[in-house]
Amino acid sequence: MCGILGVIGLGGPIGLTDLDAARMRDTMFHRGPDGAGLWRCPWAVLGHRRLAVIAPGPEGHQPMTTPDGRFALTYNGELYNDAELRGELESEGIRFRTDCDTETVLLALAVWGERAISKFRGMFAIGFVDRDEHRVLLARDPLGIKPLYAARVAGPAGSCLVFASDLAAVLAHPDARCTPDLVTVSAYLTTLRPTLGHRTLFEGIETLLPGEIRIYSARSDSQPDMRNIWSESSAAAEDAGGEVRDVVEDSIIRHLRTDVPICALLSGGLDSAIITSVANRHVPKLMTYCAGARVPGMDDDFQHARAMAECLGTHHEEIEVTRDGFLDRWHWMIDRSGVPLSTPNEVAIYEVAASLRADGHVVTISGEGADELFGGYAPAMRQAADHVAALAGAKDITGGLFHLDSNAWVPMGIKSRVLRDRAWNSSGRDEALRAFYTEEFEELRIACDGLDRLEPHLRFHRRMNLPNLLRRLDSATMLASVEGRTPFADFAVARLAESMPMCMKYAGDAPEQTKIALRRAFSGDLPIGILARPKASFPLPFQQWAGGMSSVLRTSHLAREIFTTEAVQTVSAAPEALWNLSWPMINIAMWGERWWGGMARHDPADCGLEAAV
Template sequence: MCGFVAAIGKDHKEIVSEGTLRSMTRMLTHRGPDDEGLWNERELAFGFRRLSIIDLSPQGHQPMLSAEGRYVIVFNGEIYNYLELRAELEDKGVRFSSHTDTEVLLAAYQLWGEKCLSKLSGMFAFVVADRWERNVFAARDPLGIKPLYHWEDGKAHIFCSEPKALLPYAELEPDYAALDEYLCFRGLSGPGTLFKNLKSVQPGSCLTWRNGILSKKRYFELENSFSEAFGGSFAEACETVESALQESVKLHLRSDVELGIQLSGGVDSSLVTALAAKQSGKAFHTFSISVPGGAEDESAYQKMVSQQYGSIHHDYPVDDALLMELLPQAAWGFGAPLNDPNSIAAWHLSREAKKHVTVMLSGEGADESFLGYRRHAPEMLSEKCRSAKLRRIPGVKWLAGRWPFQVGRSWRRALALDPVLFAQSLGNLDLSLLLQREKGNPAKGFRAEMRNVAGDDLTKGIILQDQAAYLAPWLQRADTMGMAHALEFRVPLCTKGIFQLANSLPYRLKVYNGERKAILKKIAEKYLPMELIYRKKVGFSVPGKDWIEGRGPFRNFVGEMLSASAAKKRPFAETAHFREVRRRFDAGEAERHAGFFWTYANLELWQQIFFEGGWKRFSEGSSK
C-alpha cells in the first residue's frame, strides 16, 4: 500500500531536518507514487509515500492525525476487516470523516491500545505517536507480510519500510555476522539483517517507546498455534478449510482500484483464481511468467485456468538474456543479495502487471501451512527421523563431522547436519557442512530457537522451520518486488486465521494417504481439472541452475562477481568455504540449485550497490 519513515530522537530534540526527512521519504517513492506527507515535531518525525487503494480521496493522506490532534499514524498495508471494525467503533460512538482503513486503525488504537492487534485481519506495519504523552507504538502483522525495519544508533530509533530509506541519513555498513545463515538458506530468520544497526521487527511483534526506553513484545507466536486439536474426518476438514478460504478471498477482494491475480498454473494460484472469480462474478486480469521450451514452463496450465474462468490473461516469456539485463534493477529493488534467479522474474512480472492493475493476489503460504513441499512427504520424514535417531547416539555427530574417507560421504552429511534445520538448505550439503565445520552452525538465532521449541518432534520441527523461519523472507520478496513498481501483493492463503486452522489439523489429514497438500487438492477438485491438480509440483521458477552451469550471461555474471577484484578483498573471501565454492565454479562442477554460486555472486553485487555508491543510479530520492 505505501512506504514510511518514522524517527524518534533519543534526547527529545529534532533528530532529522525536514530536508533529510524528505530525502529519506523519497527513497520510497516507488512504494507510493500517489502522495507524499511529512510531519516533524521536535524529537518525532514521520514521512510517508502513499499508494491509494482504499478511499482514493485526499482524506487518506498520511501522516494522519486523530480528530482531536493527539495521535498521528503512518500505516503500510491493508486492514481487510476494516468495515466490520468501523461498524463496531461507530456503535461505541466513534465518528469518521473518511472511508479509509487507516482512520479505522487509528480509532481502534485510540480505543483499545495494543489490544486492537487481536482484532485486526490484514497485513500491516504501522507506527503511532501520542503527541501529548510523547510515546510511540509500532507493530507488524502476525506473519510478516508487510516489512518493518528498526534502525538504532546513538541518536535515534528509526522505523522504515525498506533499508534504502536510511541511505540519506547514514552510511550503511554490511553485517557479516549474519552471512552464514543467508548463504545456507538464502534468507534470514528472526530480527537479523545484513546491515549493521538494522533489525527486522519480527512478525507478530510490537514495540513501545516510553520515557526514553524502547520495549519489545511478541503479541502473536505462531509456534504456539500447533495443537492438532481438530477431531473431524478428512471430508469435514476439507469443508472447514474451504469455508475459511472463501471468506479470506472475499475479504482480500476489497479494493477501490483494479485487482489482478498472479497465475502460475499451480494448484494454489489456480485455486485463488477460481475462488475470486466465483466470489466476484467478474473477469480478472491474470499474469504469469513462462520459460519457452523449459521444464519449468507451465503456460499450458495457466491458459487452461484462464479459459475456464474467462480471465484476461497476460503471459510474459523470459529467457536468461532478458533476466540478466534486469538483474541490477531487481537487486536494488530487493535490498539484499537476490535470493533466487526467479526473483528477477518476479520483478519483471510486477513491472508488467502494474500496467494493468494496482493490486495482485497470489497463492503464497499454502505450501507452508498445508504441507506442499517434498520434505513433508512421509518417506522424506521417515528418512530424516532415522538420521535424527542416529545423531542421538554418543559420538556419532562428532565422527560424521570428521569422516576422512570418500566412501560414505552421503552418510556423513546426513548425520553431521541437523535434519530439521537443513531441510530448507538450498545449496550442496557438503558445502553447508564445510561452512559449519569452519564457522559453526549457520542455523543460529531464531532458527535454533524454533528448533528447540519443537524438541524431538521432527515433523513439527520441519513445519515450524517452514512457517516461522522460511516463509518470512519469501513474503518479503513478494512485497519488495511488487512495491518496486507500486504493485500491492495480497496473499489470501496466508493469514493468521488460516495458519491457525491448518496447525489445528493433524498431519495425517494434511498429507492424506501420502498425498501432500491433500486438503487443498481435494477442494480444488470442485474448481479445477484433475490433470492440473495431481501433476508434479513445479512452482514459480526459472532454470537458473542450468543457466549458471551452462554458457551464457548468467554464468558470465557469476564468474565476473566471484573473480572481481573487490570480491577478493571482502572478509568472506578468506574463508575456505568461499575458496571451495569458487574452485568448483571455475572447474565447471555442478551444484545443487547452484545455491552458493548464485548467493556469493549476488552478495558482491549487493555490496557494490548499497555500500559503494551504486544505489545513486537507481534511486528516486538521490537527486531530489
C-alpha cells in the same frame, strides 16, 4: 500498500530537517507513487509514500492524525475486517471522517491501545505516535507479509530510532552506518534468507519479526517493550477439514476488496488455481498473468496456466523472461531493494508485476502460503518423515539442525573453504545460525507436544520459509508499484491449518498426498490436471544462465574481502554446474558491489567493511 518512515528522538531532539526526512522517504517512491506526506512534533518525524488502493482520494492522505492531534499514524497494509472493526468502534461512540481503513487503524489504536493489534485481520506494518505520553508503537502483521525495519542511530544531536519499510530508507539517514553483518551474510549463503531472527545483512538494523509489537519511550534511550501477538496452538480438531472451503473462500473474497483494478497471478498450480477460480466468480472480466522462460526441455508454467485460464474464461497474459532480461533485472533489483535475491523467480515476479501495472492494474492476488500451512513441498516433508522415523521414538532435539543441514545451499561443512579466515571468524563460524535453528525448533517441538511428530517440522518450515516468501513477493511487486495480496497467508486460514491433524495435510510424496484437505475442498472446481500437478511457481533456468554474472565475483569489493581465491576461481570456472554455490555467492557479490563498490553512497573505507572483517 505503501512505504512508511519514522525518526524518533530518544531522550533528545531528532536533529533531522524536513529535507532529510523527505529524502529518506522518497527512496521508497516505488512503494507509493500516488502521494507523499510528512508529520512532525518536537521529538518525532513520520513519513509516508502512498499507493492509493482503498478510498484513493485525498481523505486517505498519510501520516494521519486524530482530530485533537494527540495520535499520529503511518501505516502500510490492508485491513480485511475493516467493516467489523468500524462497527465495533461506532458502537463505542466513535465517528469516522473517511472510508479509508487507515482511519480504522488510527482510531482503533487510539481507543484500544495495543490491544487493537490482535483485532486486525490483514497485512500491516505500523508506526503510531502518542504525543502526550511520548510513546511510539511499532507493529507487524502475524505472518510477516509487510516488512518493517528499525535501527538506533547515534548522531550529533543524540540517539534516535529510525524505522522504515525498506532498508534503503533507514540507510539514507545522514548518520546511518553502512556496515555488513557477516553473521547474517554467512547465514544467507546457507539459507538464502537475508535475515536471521532480528538480524539483517546490515549491522545494527533489525527486522521486526512477524507478529511483533515494540513500544518505545521517547523520553529516554531505553530498550523497547517487546511482545508477539502470535502463539502456537497445540490443539488438533479432527473435523477441521470440513471448514477449509468456507474459510479459504471467505479469505479470498475479503482480499478482493479494492477501489482500483485487481488481477491474479496464475502459475497453473493448485494454489493459484484455487484463488483464481474463486476470484473469477466475483471480479468481472478478471485478468490473469503468468511468467516464465521458454527453454527447451524445461516444464514451464505457461501451458498449465493457459489451460486453467481457458477453463475459467479469464483474459490471460503470458510474460516471457529472457536470459539477458533476467541478468539485467537481477542486478537492478538488488540495487533498488537493498538485499540480495532469495530465488531466481523473484525476477519473474517483478516482470509480471511490471506488465500488469502497465495494463492498469494496481493490485494482484497470489498463492503464497498454502504449502507452508497445508503441507506442500513433498521432498521437504519426506525428509522430515525419514528423520522422525530414524529417531525410533527418541526426543527430537536435532530437528532444527537437520533442516539446516539438509537444505543448505552453501553447506556449513565447506564454509571454511568459501570464506576467508577473517570473515569466517567474524561470522562466528555460524554458531548463531545453528543456535537459532536449534532454539526455534525446540520451541515448536514443545508447543506441538502430543501432536503428530511431523507437526513441529511443518510449523518450522512455515516459520523459516513463509516470511521470506512473503518478503520476496512484497519486494518484487512493490518495485513495480503493485500491491501483492496473499489470501492463504491470512490469520484465520493459518489458525485453521494449524488446528488440522497431519493426516489431512501430508501423507506421502505424490501430489495428491500433499495439501490433502485443500485439494479435497476444491476438487469440484479444478481440472484433474491441476489437482494432480506437482508444486510450481514461475520457474527460471538459472542453472543455464548463471555464467552471465559470475565475473562479479572477481570485481566486487565485498566478494574479494570475504570469499577465498579458491572459491571464486572454482565457482567462476563452472557457475552452471555449481549453481547451488554460484547463486548465493553472486548475489552477495552484487549486493556488496551496490553498497561497498563504485555505486555506494559512501566509499568502501567509510562503510565499516574493514572493521567488519
